Amino acid sequence: MKAKDTLLYLDGVSVSFDGFRAINNLSLVLQSGEMRAIIGPNGAGKTTMMDIITGKTKPDSGDVYFNGTVDLTGHDEADIAMLGIGRKFQKPTVFESHTVEDNLVLALSGPRSALSALFHRQSRDETDRIHEILYTIRLFEKRHWLAASLSHGQKQWLEIGMLLAQDPKLLLVDEPVAGMTDAETAETAKLLRDIARTRSVIVVEHDMHFVRELGVKVTCLHEGSVLAEGSLDHVSNDPRVIEVYLGR
Amino acid sequence: MITQWFFRHGDRRSLIAIIILVAVACLVPVLNLLVPDTSPFHVPTYLVSLLGKYLTYALLAVALDLVWGFCGILSLGHGAFFALGGYAMGMYLMRQIGPRGVYADPVLPDFMVFLNWKELPWFWYGFDNFWFAALMVVLVPGVLAFGFGWLAFRSRVTGVYLSIITQALTYALLLAFFRNDMGFGGNNGLTDFKDILGFNVQAGTTRSALFAATALFLALAVLVSSFIIRSKLGKVLVGVRDAESRMRFLGYRVDRYKLFVWTVSAMMAGIAGALYVPQVGIINPSEFEPANSIEAVIWVAVGGRGTIIGPIIGAILVNFGKTYFTAAFPEIWLFALGALFILVTLFLPKGILGLYGSWQARRASHAAQKDDEVLPPVVKQSSKRLAEPEPQAAE
Ligand SMILES: Nc1ncnc2c1ncn2[C@@H]1O[C@H](COP(=O)(O)OP(=O)(O)OP(=O)(O)O)[C@@H](O)[C@H]1O
Numbered sequence: 001m002k003a004k005d006t007l008l009y010l011d012g013v014s015v016s017f018d019g020f021r022a023i024n025n026l027s028l029v030l031q032s033g034e035m036r037a038i039i040g041p042n043g044a045g046k047t048t049m050m051d052i053i054t055g056k057t058k059p060d061s062g063d064v065y066f067n068g069t070v071d072l073t074g075h076d077e078a079d080i081a082m083l084g085i086g087r088k089f090q091k092p093t094v095f096e097s098h099t100v101e102d103n104l105v106l107a108l109s110g111p112r113s114a115l116s117a118l119f120h121r122q123s124r125d126e127t128d129r130i131h132e133i134l135y136t137i138r139l140f141e142k143r144h145w146l147a148a149s150l151s152h153g154q155k156q157w158l159e160i161g162m163l164l165a166q167d168p169k170l171l172l173v174d175e176p177v178a179g180m181t182d183a184e185t186a187e188t189a190k191l192l193r194d195i196a197r198t199r200s201v202i203v204v205e206h207d208m209h210f211v212r213e214l215g216v217k218v219t220c221l222h223e224g225s226v227l228a229e230g231s232l233d234h235v236s237n238d239p240r241v242i243e244v245y246l247g248r
Numbered sequence: 249m250i251t252q253w254f255f256r257h258g259d260r261r262s263l264i265a266i267i268i269l270v271a272v273a274c275l276v277p278v279l280n281l282l283v284p285d286t287s288p289f290h291v292p293t294y295l296v297s298l299l300g301k302y303l304t305y306a307l308l309a310v311a312l313d314l315v316w317g318f319c320g321i322l323s324l325g326h327g328a329f330f331a332l333g334g335y336a337m338g339m340y341l342m343r344q345i346g347p348r349g350v351y352a353d354p355v356l357p358d359f360m361v362f363l364n365w366k367e368l369p370w371f372w373y374g375f376d377n378f379w380f381a382a383l384m385v386v387l388v389p390g391v392l393a394f395g396f397g398w399l400a401f402r403s404r405v406t407g408v409y410l411s412i413i414t415q416a417l418t419y420a421l422l423l424a425f426f427r428n429d430m431g432f433g434g435n436n437g438l439t440d441f442k443d444i445l446g447f448n449v450q451a452g453t454t455r456s457a458l459f460a461a462t463a464l465f466l467a468l469a470v471l472v473s474s475f476i477i478r479s480k481l482g483k484v485l486v487g488v489r490d491a492e493s494r495m496r497f498l499g500y501r502v503d504r505y506k507l508f509v510w511t512v513s514a515m516m517a518g519i520a521g522a523l524y525v526p527q528v529g530i531i532n533p534s535e536f537e538p539a540n541s542i543e544a545v546i547w548v549a550v551g552g553r554g555t556i557i558g559p560i561i562g563a564i565l566v567n568f569g570k571t572y573f574t575a576a577f578p579e580i581w582l583f584a585l586g587a588l589f590i591l592v593t594l595f596l597p598k599g600i601l602g603l604y605g606s607w608q609a610r611r612a613s614h615a616a617q618k619d620d621e622v623l624p625p626v627v628k629q630s631s632k633r634l635a636e637p638e639p640q641a642a643e
């Protein structure tokens with residue numbers, strides 16, 4: 001397979017931590033506009049894969065291409081974010097001493113230079129976008145709260161809101177429904193499906209109901225490489241997947 | 249217009265501080281120069297200089313808080329920038345002495361004649377001009393901070409490691425400035441100043457003017473800090489303090505933001521040092537002592553870091569205490585300072601201003617309960633906002 005015409009292209013990627021192979025000859029391809037769910041047992045390397053894509057971890061070997069031509073291994077986190085890859089962390093990471101609204105202000109796409117930030121004045125347009133996102137993530141009433149005082153689930157939503165504000169081409173979403181009620185989980189699935197209409201998304205999640213609601217192609221990782229790939233039914237009937245993951 | 253800006257950005261405290269500082273800048277000279285000695289309102293000249301010295305420390309504390317309180321960079325070497333600004337001013341004051349020195353050399357300062365030097369070293373050129381010296385007061389600390397920060401922040405040195413190398417920086421400068429052949433007066437430093445801008449540095453009027461200048465520069469520093477902190481750049485800085493790596497994933501070049509605020513802060517510290525030297529009449533290498541920089545950290549912690557005016561209160565209070573203790577019980581000052589630091593860290597993690605903030609919030613929540621309004625989150629928000637939360641380690 002060629003990197004050309006793909007949005008994200010990982011080929012033969014490996015990375016070791018102190019001799020331990022967290023990612024082992026991993027290959028994964030995402031088409032433009034596609035949403036993909038990633039499942040797999042704890043320690044399979046799902047988060048590490050996101051670390052590699054976003055420039056936090058440099059792979060020992062292998063190719064990582066974005067948009068067909070951009071070699072991500074040669075860029076740092078800030079560059080990659082500006083290329084259009086946004087990320088939600090497994091442990092929700094918001095700016096706790098800022099208000100909900102200011103978290104979105106910081107995430108909002110736009111110039112990132114220090115000088116422009118010093119003299120930045122929020123435009124009508126930006127305010128409207130922020131308010132729109134606040135409604136989408138159901139935090140409009142709480143926009144003046146400090147992010148620290150949000151519940152776990154609300155922080156997850158705020159972080160998804162920050163992703164929306166960033167307006168990336170590709171969203172990497174790590175365990176978005178951990179700590180959510182069933183109703184919230186269903187809402188989140190709906191929100192992600194909405195988002196996926198205009199963008200590409202990779203979602204890591206352990207919650208099988210949630211993965212089913214997404215209704216997209218699934219990749220199962222195990223010990224740093226792809227164990228199975230296809231529809232959820234196909235993957236969840238794979239005997240090896242049942243053995244290492246579902247059957248436990 | 250400035251008032252409007254403050255009100256729009258809700259920074260009333262800084263505005264009040266600026267008004268007080270401007271008032272003090274006018275009032276103290278009047279009480280010193282125009283009110284007769286016999287009046288109980290007379291402020292003696294020694295007190296004017298003492299207060300002026302405290303305000304230069306307050307300016308250093310504001311500078312330090314800008315990087316530590318708002319961006320999480322704990323500098324244990326800010327005294328170095330203060331001292332460099334002080335030396336730049338000291339060099340100007342030395343050259344103003346002219347032929348009135350003990351050796352009556354029209355160009356060379358006494359210590360150079362004493363060392364048998366025949367010519368002024370190149371780096372003393374230009375310092376006979378006040379505006380050149382004034383430029384160096386900000387440029388020398390600024391350039392050093394920029395170079396240091398460029399190396400440190402780009403290689404992502406943070407936390408304790410950064411603190412240690414800032415300490416090493418000031419220590420290295422201490423050793424360098426001790427050497428006679430550096431050309432800065434060695435051990436004795438620069439002293440015996442005569443004039444500043446043609447006015448006798450000892451004169452009461454000059455001392456009052458220096459005091460007023462210090463108060464006004466401090467007011468300006470509050471204004472600049474407030475502008476920076478309320479801007480989007482300030483929000484990025486606080487974000488860096490709370491979750492540095494998260495900021496990078498949003499596309500911000502964290503190192504450049506740090507470099508900006510670090511350099512601005514070093515320049516402020518340089519101005520503080522430059523105002524300090526003519527008021528105390530001497531600058532010597534002991535100003536580079538690592539302990540000085542650590543003391544400045546204590547002022548900020550006592551006053552309340554992450555607030556703009558807390559450090560001013562902390563610097564003034566701790567130095568009042570120091571003046572009193574070192575006169576009354578000189579042996580125990582260091583123990584008292586150490587104990588103060590431990591007490592503040594344990595019981596007042598947000599400093600004096602944090603204490604005031606939580607008192608205010610408690611009052612607000614009482615008021616809210618009385619009105620029988622169910623507004624806990626808002627109260628929670630306002631209390632947290634006043635007493636900015638502890639910075640957390642980036643994930
Ligand atoms: N920076 C690191 N240093 C050392 N080991 C690491 C590092 N990052 C990840 N690992 C190891 O790599 C393996 C894969 O971890 P990773 O976090 O990617 O798993 P995961 O699939 O996201 O698991 P989970 O479902 O529990 O989130 C783990 O064994 C982990 O301990």
Ligand SMILES: [Mg+2]
Binds near residue numbers: 046047048090174
């Ligand atoms: Mg994970």
